[in-house]
Amino acid sequence: MTLFNLQTIMDNIKQYVQENKERFLSELIELLKIPSVSADSAYSQDVINTAEAVKTSLVKAGCNFVEICETPGYPIVFGEHIIDTNLPTVLVYGHYDVQPPDPMELWTSPPFEPVIKTTEIHPDGAIFARGACDDKGQMYMHVKAFEYMIANNCLPCNVKFMIEGEEEVGSKSLSWFVENNQQKLSCDVILISDTGMISNQQPSITTGLRGLSYVEVEVTGPNRDLHSGLYGGAVANPINVLTKMIASLHDENNHITIPGFYDKVEELSAEERAEMAKRPYSEDDYKKALDIADVYGETGYSTNERNSIRPTLDVNGIWGGYTGEGAKTVIASKAYAKISMRLVPNQDWEEITELFKNHFESIAPKSVKVKVKPHHGGQGYVTPIASIGYQAANKAYTETFGVQAIPVRSGGSIPIVALFEKELKSKTILMGFGLDSDAIHSPNEHFGIFNYLKGIETIPLFYKYFVELSK
Amino acid sequence: MTLFNLQTIMDNIKQYVQENKERFLSELIELLKIPSVSADSAYSQDVINTAEAVKTSLVKAGCNFVEICETPGYPIVFGEHIIDTNLPTVLVYGHYDVQPPDPMELWTSPPFEPVIKTTEIHPDGAIFARGACDDKGQMYMHVKAFEYMIANNCLPCNVKFMIEGEEEVGSKSLSWFVENNQQKLSCDVILISDTGMISNQQPSITTGLRGLSYVEVEVTGPNRDLHSGLYGGAVANPINVLTKMIASLHDENNHITIPGFYDKVEELSAEERAEMAKRPYSEDDYKKALDIADVYGETGYSTNERNSIRPTLDVNGIWGGYTGEGAKTVIASKAYAKISMRLVPNQDWEEITELFKNHFESIAPKSVKVKVKPHHGGQGYVTPIASIGYQAANKAYTETFGVQAIPVRSGGSIPIVALFEKELKSKTILMGFGLDSDAIHSPNEHFGIFNYLKGIETIPLFYKYFVELSK
Structure with missing residues (x-):
């Protein structure tokens, strides 16, 4: 194993992504064509076929052990690439199932016939399809980043993949799987791209969930x-x-x-509150968007604190x-x-x-x-910004975006993250590359090509920094 | 006109009622057979026929002027018997329309086929039919009391009758009629039997409405x-x-x-609150009937005050x-x-x-x-217990029941009573003879034979005392 210096890795990734861009897009488009709607039993064979497709993609990327794990529900694709048991292990979690596409009549193109269109926010184009962002596109970034590290012999640690098919219906089988496979899933950090970031100019990391x-x-x-x-x-x-x-x-x-x-x-540290406050935010725009004359909430906290850390x-x-x-x-x-x-x-x-x-x-x-x-x-969940995982993610974003990531507490809840911490004793890093405007769970879901490729570029740097900081 | 002394009148009425009891019952039963449901246009001819039947009954009772007054809605039966314009005038108000009988399946006998059955509260029997108590039965007491006074030449004053057909649907035409006929309806007191009393042993007079x-x-x-x-x-x-x-x-x-x-x-006088407090009342029974562990309301007032004078x-x-x-x-x-x-x-x-x-x-x-x-x-409404009308009614009840009536403020609202006061400048006396258990507005409505006959006995005494106290 050779560890390149940063500039070499950066140049290498950019070049690799550039050279393979069309293939990366067409592979994702093929995956998006399979209507893996977990909530509707009419699609059950499609859901199973998608698990197979994910398995194949991991094998092709160079993962030396991949299996389809049966569960009481839809299968979980598990992959493992162990290079040295003394090195840290990153567990990548994602899901291959998607939300139902209804209401169909509001889609401007069929949800399972992906097309690339440009938008104001995505001048380089975005893939429109159900699951483009949530979560097939974001999950597949990890497969491609892994492919790059294998192909260029720069994977700095062990990797495990756990890609499930019931996220949109409550992750019931995943809970069962995690509770029964603590050893198999043991890791030093869990990496998930199933959230968003502030904008294409301002990356952010979701550090807390309520x-x-x-x-x-x-x-x-x-x-x-x-x-x-x-x-x-x-x-x-x-x-x-x-x-x-x-x-x-x-x-x-x-x-x-x-x-x-x-x-x-726990009251947040002044440092973390100051970091949070850096997030671009206009109270006037917020009020205007909701048509309210005033915000309302707990005395002593800002709007972005009220809806996240309180x-x-x-x-x-x-x-x-x-x-x-x-x-x-x-x-x-x-x-x-x-x-x-x-x-x-x-x-x-x-x-x-x-x-x-x-x-x-x-x-x-x-x-x-x-x-x-x-x-x-x-349960709620939080990743301290002082943690190695957060620091590694922040350094990775800083390299590829040119600005530091901002820690963001989300007001929403993702119960599996708390489950991971409880069962696997590891922190989760929520490295999202989607945007709020990507219409996940709605008609015309899409994922920017910029975001997809930027994700593939950024992920290997997380691995590099996580390993360096773990030493 | 001869004014008998009290005992003579009392003996006379009792005897007259006894001798004519079967006819009084059969006449009311005939009236109850007509389904005068004002809320349902399918019954509109029946409503009109009922007005005609009421007119005929007033003529037969001896009223020297009776007319059917057309309105924008159902007609109002107006009757007048003027014996001396220097004497006071009593205006009797009642209604000949009835509530819809639904739900039909809960009636133990058809609502427009009156039958007499005994109940625990009515050992002498009660007439079961829609409108038996509300208000055909109570209205008809006034026609029969009038008949007695004419037949026995003891009517002590002038009488007017105003019997409407839209009470159960909001008395819209009545408002129009009253506003446009102040002279025709001019009177010294308005007498209504369309409420209840505490029990067959304890008469009461509704002195206030909210x-x-x-x-x-x-x-x-x-x-x-x-x-x-x-x-x-x-x-x-x-x-x-x-x-x-x-x-x-x-x-x-x-x-x-x-x-x-x-x-x-206005805060009620200590005297009136003391009168009200005489009403038989068990807080334990009240709580038990509603299955509540405690009553709840404004500090400083009793339950019966909270639901009536506050x-x-x-x-x-x-x-x-x-x-x-x-x-x-x-x-x-x-x-x-x-x-x-x-x-x-x-x-x-x-x-x-x-x-x-x-x-x-x-x-x-x-x-x-x-x-x-x-x-x-x-608007709300109140009749002071010091008024002549109240005193006359109380004396009448006291004679026929052997105990004083108790003034009762009702928590409910009868908007026409406030209208009468506004347009006709007269107080209303609510001499009710029904019981709470008579199931008005519900299946199996009934009216006790005791109550019906007692009403006929009591009403002429009201006339007598009202005239005496007016001198």
């Missing part, structure tokens, strides 16, 4: 609907009570009032009483709400669910009965 | 539904905001916080966001509620609606937009 606790509450007042004239004022109205109970869950600073809720919330409590649905046309003077017997809490790393979703349940039951007046039904949840 | 202001509110946050992970905590969630706004409408003592809301609310604010319906099965992590763009306020006499419903609108808009945070849409409303 956890989730989702509950449904039911407030019961009288045992039947009552006439609001005859009973109004004398009987607890479950809707009024529910509004009071929900309102009390935030104080005047929009802090959540559930006792113990913030106990495990836990929240939102009502996702509420209903009770008469909701039809006109008026009905009724006091409902029951009122309901669906409430979700986004959690930050270290908050345990099951513990938070329990805290919510106990608190919500405790604040109910004696005049009503309250039921809290937990729906589901997931 | 007014109503009904509004719908809409809170708009972002211009589209948002992902609660990506936006949660940074954008005002219209459901959370709505719950906070609604919750703030009551303080910790369950007083309504709208500025000016209580300005015109204004209230209740949410009648609320909705927003995802309300289906399972979970969806959405921040809704809009949230809605229907809110009604029950008002007490002197509170003007249009003024209160305006106060609500101004206050609700003023408490909205800048981050949302709020719309308040008034639905409808009506």
Whole structure:
């Protein structure tokens, strides 16, 4: 194994990508033609065929062990290229299944007949197809980056691939697979490209994901609907009570009032908050896009902090009483709400669910009965920016984009990342190359050719820096 | 005209009722057979036929002028028996239309084939039919009481009858008729039997009705539904905001916080509150019947005061966001509620609606937009227990039942009563003989034979005392 110096590697990759660009595109286009829609059993053979295609691509790229691992659901493609057990191991995770393409009528070209079109954001062209960005395109960057390192004899460490086919339907089989294969999957870092970056000029790394606790509450007042004239004022109205109970869950600073809720919330370092604040952001544009006169949230935090590094409590649905046309003077017997809490790393979703349940039951007046039904949840996740993985990714982006990456906390939740940490004891680096505008999960999903090729260029540098920093 | 002494009148009525009981029942049964459902145009000829039947009954009872007055809707039967323009005039109001009988399958006998059955509360039998109590039976008591006074030459004053056919659909034509016929309808008191009493052992008089202001509110946050992970905590969630706004409408003592809301609310005299408190009432039974562990309401008032002499604010319906099965992590763009306020006499419903609108808009945070849409409303009403009408009714009940009547404020609203006061400048006396258990508006409506005959006995005594007290 020869380790080139940086400039050599850089020149080499650029040249390799340039020389193989057409093949890289046509191979990806072939993969995108297979409609691997995991949510619809009509496509089940296509999903299985895609697993085979991924296996073949890994073998062709030079991976010395590849297998299709059967699961209770769709298979997982596992690949392994061990060069020296004393060297670090990178585990690449991705998925070969895609979202359903509906609504079909909104696609400007068929979702499984990929075409290249230019857009304002992608003047070099973008591949339009279901799965182009999420995640076939981003996953395939890793296969091609690996091919380059093998072909040029510059792979600096061991690599494992775990490419699943049920990400869009909840990764159930993956959980089972990971829990049962800790040894097989052992690694030093997990590398995923299934998120986005700020722009083609400004790379970013998703360093945190929020956890989730989702509950449904039911407030019961009288045992039947009552006439609001005859009973109004004398009987607890479950809707009024529910509004009071929900309102009390935030104080005047929009802090959540559930006792113990913030106990495990870590305040971010001033350094990381400063890094986050570098993200280009216009509050005016944000407000304009949502047509709101003002933002709203926890005192002491910026908009981008409120929706990422801070836990929240939102009502996702509420209903009770008469909701039809006109008026009905009724006091409902029951009122309901669906409430979700986004959690930050270290908050345990099951513990938070329990805290919510106990608190919500405790604040109910004696005049009503309250039921809290937990729906589901997931843990949050964070990668410290001081970690070797983050530093290696940042150096890689800096080399290829010419500017440092910005750490970004996403407000959303990817439960498998927390699972990986729990089962494999490794941190995950979310090196995304997609853009928010790429329309994943929507009609006309696409992935910029610039982004695809830039990803292939950047990934080998991550390997190089990760190994160097691990020494 | 001869005025008998009390005992003579009493003996006379009892005897007359006893001698004519079977005819009184069979005449009412004939009237109940006509399906005068004003809400359903399929029955329009039946409604008109019922007006004719009422006219005929008044003529037969001895009324010297009766006419069918055409209106934009169903006709109003107007009758007049003037004996001396220097004597007081009683205007009897009632209605000959009935509620729709649905759901038919819950009736134990057909709604327009009246039958007499005994019940626990009505050991002497009750007539089961739609309209038996509401209001054909109670209206017909007045026709038969009038017949008695004519037949026995003891009518002590002038009488007018105004029996309408649209009470169950909003009395629209009646409003038009009253506004355009103030002279024709001029009177000293209005007498209505279209409410209930506490029990067959404890008569009561409804002295107050609450007014109503009904509004719908809409809170708009972002211009589209948002992902609660990506936006949660940074954008005002219209459901959370709505719950906070609604919750703030009551303080910790369950007083309504709208500025000016209580300005015109009159505190009842200690005497009237003491009278009201005599009403037989068991809080344990009340709680048991509604299956609630505790009552709930404004500090400083009893349950029977809270639902009658105090204004209230209740949410009648609320909705927003995802309300289906399972979970969806959405921040809704809009949230809605229907809110009604029950008002007490002197509170003007249009003024209160305006106060609500101004206050609700003023408490909205800048981050949302709020719309308040008034639905409808009506004024409250009260008859002082010191009034001649109340005193006359109380004396009449006391004679026939052997116990004083208890004044009862109803929490419900009958907008026409406020209209009568406004247009005719007369107070209304609500002498109800029905029971809460009579199932008006429900399947198996019935009216006790005891109640029907007791009404016929009691009404002439009201006339007698009203004339005596008016001197």
